Amino acid sequence: MRVTRKTHWQIRLQNLFFTVLFLAIVGLIAALSIRYNYQADWTASGRNTLSEASQALLKQLEGPVTIISFAQGPSAKQQISQLIERYQRYKPDLELEYINPETAPDQVRKLGVASDTEIVIKKDGRQEKLQDLSEEGLTNALNRVARSAGTLIVFLEGHGERGPQGRANFDLGNFSHHLQTKGFQIQSLNLSTQPQLPEDTQVLVIASPQVDLLPGEVTLIQRYVNHGGHLLWLTEPGPLHGLDPLVEELGIKILAGTIIDPSAQLLMGRGNTAFALVPEYGDHPVSERLTSATLFPQAAALEATKKSKWQPQPILSTLSRTWLETSRLDGDIEFNQGEDAVGPFTIGFALSREHPSSQQEEAREEQNKSGSTTQRIAIISDGDFLSNAYLGTGANLDLGLSLINWLAHEDRFITIPARTRPDTSLQLSSMASWIIGLGFLLVLPVILLGTGLLIWWRRRQR
Template sequence: MHLDSSLRQRLWFQHLLFLLLFCLVIGLLAWLSARYPVRADWTASSRNTLSEASQALLTHLNGPIRVTAYVHDYSPFREGISRLIDRYRRYKPDITLALVNPDLLPDQVRELGISEDGALSVEYAGRRETLQHPGEQALTQILQRLSRSHDRLMLFLDGHGERKPQGIANYDLGAFGHELAKTGIQTRLLNLIAEPHIPSGADGLVIASPQTPLSSDEIRTVLNYVQRGGNLLWLLEPGELTSLQALAALLGVTVFPGVVVDADT
């Protein structure tokens, strides 16, 4: 069967039109991918994506961040450090990374206290800290500290058998206090008998399970602090409120009998 010339022309035109449209679509996709890059992390537990806490912190950091990695030329840490910083750059493009051989700058290495291959010097807002063992959690904690013009102070009520933030006993909160310090939050004990006022410079008060009752003056001081808008973290043990019923009423807290059990722990 022979095709007449008009039919061949139509088929040829349709074929040409298809090729033109196909090239146009490919070109448009290439332009969109360059202008609006999209990345997907298909790894288990999304290990190539920053945590939500790190992402949230980066959105509040105004100004560039400069990271200097002191790593030898053929160190196995070079690639891992680059990948780590790239994860941060996805959410804050004005992060710069410089890879420096520490053998070429011995005086600078000593000045910064660099002792490990792959250590980082992180600069932000005119302040600088050194990170010996890079990782997301440690780097985000450094950025948290650098973002503050001064360290925050968290007071822990003391004098009634409370758990202590620097304590080493198994009932103390030593691990909690250590984590606070890593994020730039300093802790101090506050005995309201010896110091009857809560300092105005405190960023928060922690009541960590007092074992003996507070005096009426201490309770009044705590209530006044909360009513003025002070930050309070109240850690309750199962059982009695230990003279803090007025505080529970002020906060609208109702304590029910019983113990909550986490089946996963």
């Protein structure tokens, strides 16, 4: 082809047009990459993608969600960011914030954070703390913080009970505050002035009464239980103050005496004697997520009898070195062989049964409200562990919140199947290893050397 001035300008225009078109395509792709995001998970088990259960929850979750992290190390921040980014793909209004505990100690205390590995999930004035940094843990925390609104917890009063709004060491004001931050509604009820429980009562709490209840009040509580109501009963060593018919109906026996734990006595100090330490827990939704010990000042021992329609399951048990002291708790307390019973003792029962069959309309409404036909009751032989004085000890707060969640049927955890990693290791036979080794060490170098010599020889022949 003969190159003329005209063809020369045509070639230059073609090159210019190609350059402009190429830059325009690159700019368009860059603009689309900012606006649209596409990611593919090629792992064998899809471990870098949220499960269908998590995706379904995020689609139903309305409104913004804020996740606060206190991690400071680069590796910890990277781990948290990678997990949160998976959720942000399906919920863009989920925000992640980092707070430095050293520069904001007041905010850390306000949120009740104990370590920099915890994260706090906040939504619509409610919050949930999480230590298990995994998809299952975060999805269940989002589920709890989204579904706990509107649940009414009623505290019985009028008999010297621990007040849900009180600030004394004996009261439960701090525990009630934590319940309110999670969306629960708190209400006090005196049956002598209002002889009827609210219709939307989800859980009734009897917190260590100090004087006897009237027979009519006991009848109202029994009627509430017989109609399928959920109950948290915090008892104490000593008399039951008129609630003997209820404990007999539940099939629970409270032994005389106070539990003494020598190890708890050493941990709490010389002047503290009547403490029960629970470092290990059974397989139950209430206690399966507890990671540290709980402490119970002046707890009684419980036994389940066979005369009951309930299914009792022990959830709190002391160590074998504990004993049941039946004498007065003053002076030097020592174990008396032959007089004091030896542990371990049960100090907490979770009772459940199918919702009692009743033709009354309120029973059917209770079933629809709870979303389950299972009735639940928890009885703990000590109320001090939730008091203002001991709520921050060990896992006492976590235990109290787990009890309320379980009783209110807010323990509907989403099970995320474990993601295996079959593509992270390669198993080769001896023959395959020899073939690959010879290929890289001998065959491939020979091929490259031969190709180079062939190219060199052909160029010399030109």
